[in-house]
Amino acid sequence: MNSNTDQKNKLQTTKILENNEISPGVYVLKFKKIKEFKAGQYVGLTTDLSVTPRLYTIASGINQDEVHILYNLKDDGWLTPRLSEIKPGTELFVTDPEGDFIDDQSPAWWIASGTGIAPFSSMFRSGLKKDKLLIHGGRFAHSFYFEKEFLPELGDNYIRCCSQESGEGLYSGRLTRYLQETSELPKDCRFFLCGSPEMVIEVRDLLILRGVEYNKIVAEIYF
Incomplete structure (x- = not known):
């Protein structure tokens, strides 16, 4: 064969x-x-x-x-x-579906860059909305895919970090800067990271430096 x-x-x-x-x-x-x-x-x-x-x-x-x-x-x-x-x-x-980048009903921060928003869109559309904070990094105001679905449901728990443009409701800067400026990170939740290898490594290291336990970080890299 x-x-x-x-x-x-x-x-x-x-x-x-x-x-x-x-x-x-x-x-x-x-x-x-x-x-x-x-x-x-x-x-x-x-x-x-x-x-x-x-x-x-x-x-x-x-x-x-x-x-x-x-x-x-x-x-x-x-x-x-x-x-x-x-x-x-x-x-x-x-192919058949695979992968273990899976969340549940417990509190979580979802952190994505670019098209790394895809798994969080699936989770959101599957009913996981309570106790979730979504942080999405993009270069331009048009980079926040599915924002019309996220905004009404998540409200202040949907953070759009825009590195090269400013606009209403956007945080001006990279998502790493947003995380650095956040006064306190929660101890009782998991952090899901999805994006480029550079983003995932940078955010993972930043979270660990700020006291997040390694086993509370779940990562998926997009090439």
Whole structure:
């Protein structure tokens, strides 16, 4: 049995329902849900069985019939330039959901940069809203994906840290500066970090330096 056949046996076939640009260079891909998943998990996607699937965290809620994938266009990537151009009805190959970046009902701070907001969107849309503080870092005012959903529900527990623009309701500066300026960090909750390797390492070290126990930090890196 050749490797392409092995690969095909591990993948489910579906079709794209929608592929919308929601911000410059940032898209939400939607396809019909094939397998149940837990909020915070990821799937592998490819449009070509000869190419290894790329991993993307699911942004939709566990009770939604569609799977939403948030992705940003990377000109030097293989998949995202192709994804950004394909139309509804195009065939897509999807792996089973995996991953243990999972929260529960206990208090937590969710800290994300860029498209690292995806797992927290899934958690939020799955009903995890009480006792959650969401901190999202982005460069521009248009970088806060799904803010129209978060704002009404989370209110003051939704912090948008904007590093290169100012605007109403935005914290002017990087999320690391916001964390440094926060007078006291809670001792009775977990901290979930999702974003670039640089962001995750910097925030993790900052939290530990400020007294957060290492085992209360849960991290997922986006490449």
